Amino acid sequence: MTAIHKLRQFVGEIAELVDSNAAEHALLHYGKDALRQLIRVDDWLPEAYARPSPERYQQFLLYADARQRFSVVSFVWGPGQQTPIHDHTVWGLIGVLRGAELAAPYARRDDGSLHPTGDEVRLEAGDVEAVSPAIGDIHRVRNAYDDRTSISIHVYGANIGGVRRSTYSPDGVPKPFISGYSNQTLPNLWDLSKELLRP
Ligand code: FE
Numbered sequence: 001m002t003a004i005h006k007l008r009q010f011v012g013e014i015a016e017l018v019d020s021n022a023a024e025h026a027l028l029h030y031g032k033d034a035l036r037q038l039i040r041v042d043d044w045l046p047e048a049y050a051r052p053s054p055e056r057y058q059q060f061l062l063y064a065d066a067r068q069r070f071s072v073v074s075f076v077w078g079p080g081q082q083t084p085i086h087d088h089t090v091w092g093l094i095g096v097l098r099g100a101e102l103a104a105p106y107a108r109r110d111d112g113s114l115h116p117t118g119d120e121v122r123l124e125a126g127d128v129e130a131v132s133p134a135i136g137d138i139h140r141v142r143n144a145y146d147d148r149t150s151i152s153i154h155v156y157g158a159n160i161g162g163v164r165r166s167t168y169s170p171d172g173v174p175k176p177f178i179s180g181y182s183n184q185t186l187p188n189l190w191d192l193s194k195e196l197l198r199p
C-alpha cells in the first residue's frame with residue numbers, strides 16, 4: 001500500500017496557495033517547500049504511475065484542479081530518455097523523486113534563435129527546481145542515467161497536458177505542442193476509510 005495521503009495533502013497545499021492569489025515568486029517559494037516535503041520519502045507514488053515505457057518518457061497526470069488552475073504530473077524517464085527543447089507558458093515546479101535528471105536551460109534572442117543560459121543542471125532525488133516565463137521557461141530535460149529509470153514530480157499553473165505550447169529545434173524554430181498525458185485513469189486520493197479505521 002502506498003502512502004497516497006501525502007499526495008492528497010500536497011494538492012491541498014497547492015490549492016490553498018493558488019486560492020491565496022499569491023504573487024508568482026511567493027507561490028513558487030512556498031510551492032517548492034511543499035514539493036520538497038512530498039518527494040522527501042519515496043513511498044507514495046502508485047506503481048501504475050511509475051512505470052517507464054521503452055518508447056518514450058511518460059507523463060502521468062496525478063491530479064488536476066477542477067478549474068484547471070494547476071495540475072500534478074509524474075514524469076517517468078526510461079534509461080537515456082529525454083524531452084525535446086520545450087517551453088511551458090505557465091509556472092512549473094519540478095522535484096526529483098527517484099534517480100536524477102539533467103535540465104539544460106535556454107533563452108530566445110530577439111531574432112528567435114536559442115542560446116543556452118547556463119550549464120546543464122543536475123537534479124538529484126529530493127531536489128526541486130522552478131520554471132516560468134518570468135524566470136526562464138525553455139529547457140530540455142533528460143534522465144541522468146543510461147541504465148535505470150528516473151522519476152520527477154511536476155506541478156504546473158494550468159492543466160499542462162492541454163496547454164498550447166511549443167517545442168523548438170536547436171536553431172530556435174518553434175513547433176506547436178500539446179503534450180497530453182500517458183494515462184486514462186487517475187490515482188484515487190479520496191478513499192479515507194483505511195486511514196479513518198486505523199486504530
Ligand atoms: Fe519542462
